[in-house]
Amino acid sequence: MNTQTTPSPQFYLTAPAICPYLSGEMERKVFTHLVGPRAAEMNDLLTQGGFRRSQNIAYRPACEACRACVSVRILAGDFQPAKSMRRVLATNSDIIATLGPAQPSTEQFSLFRRYLDSRHQRGGMSDMSALDYAIMVEDSHVNTRVIEYRRREPGDGIAGTPRGELLAVALTDMMSDGLSMVYSFFNPDLEKRSLGTFMILDHINRTKTLGLPHVYLGYWVKGSPKMGYKTRYQPQEHLTARGWELADPARDV
Template identity: 50%
Template sequence: MTAPVRFPRFFVTNPSPCPYLPGKSERKVFTELNGPHTEELNDALGRIGFRRSQNVAYRPSCLDCKACVSVRVLANEFAPNATQRKLLRRNKDLVVEACQPWATEEQFALLQKYLSKRHPGGGMTEMDEMDYSDMVEQSPVKSFVVEYREPTTDGSKGRLVGACLTDQQGDGLSMIYSFFDADHPERSGLGNYIIMDHVLRARAAGLPYVYLGYWVEGSRRMEYKIRFRPLEKLGPDGWERFS
């Protein structure tokens, strides 16, 4: 008798320098996402801390470090604080659209500008247009690119100031990668706004969670994630409230 779902085969990468904590090395366990039950597999792996990159699901599996912690926002209970409410008001004029996962030159140009400002010298700065197209378009699950544009008076498409590659899972939205105009003189905090917009979208769709990926204590690059409360983190005993 054949099992209805093939158990995935997992592999482990070789250790490499950690991008978050100096002096540490990282190792990942991963599996390929393919076959007729890919979305169910991706949902199940997402609930135990895996992330998706193209057709691969991965999570940290470091030998001497457990710093990477999966976190997710409880969408139905999220209540923005005073600073976040101000940010929502400041950007309420943006035109937001969930687009099919199709890479555009405009998105790639914004990504390059974002990386040069926020992550100079990082691995993603070496991406070319084909690499970006692969990141966006090679998705075996339900994905879309949420675009954030400035309004116009004639109804035409306004300037793109933010975007996020997002997966819709069975229990929430998973923010795969977001980028934005980090030099905009009138719209500081766009990255935080994009997260809040996803939380509100999840709530409107009846989805309980927004998955933010990994939080690393002591990494300044990850501090922004703990501003969105209530937040849950994945520990040895499952998901628990972030105190």
């Protein structure tokens, strides 16, 4: 009889660092490596437990004096877009989205750099090179895909790969209970298109089509304006000490 057991993941704690979301706070994270044949299974379990993935690392906040970071997942089957969201869908009806393997391209990196230089000049990713970007996309032991959003050109959808201008990109994990939006970026000059909103709506529709329940959005941080958009997609659940609970939109502002 084989009595050998599968090794359990080893967890580590980072040193304190300045919180990028709340002024005056310090952050710490607990993390583990997602490698080996059980990486996809472990990614599912950890994401459902409030972790996020970055390359082959799964992490979650472990701050000593703050609990502002809350894991959020949209209940895709019950979601109905608000009037403003329906306008976003109509505005972007000329976009064609293509799901493909997790492979980087020069075109993607060019758009990624435009996005960072416009929106996140002082962020932790601001100095990423083409090699760094390639690693971010490819360094995954789980079921990861890239979704490209392009302006529709004559002939697109009939045959071949869409040829229109690349407007947005999403790096997405395909999980057993839904989709997890790992990272997304878009053309910052097309503000009227609300491409960030459009990509989330597209992920909700894809999750519905797959017959799966959840779209994982990562962390909502109460008090951080840059994270406020995540509570717009209702109904949604927040991970609490009691487990996943239906969020109250009136409270979470």
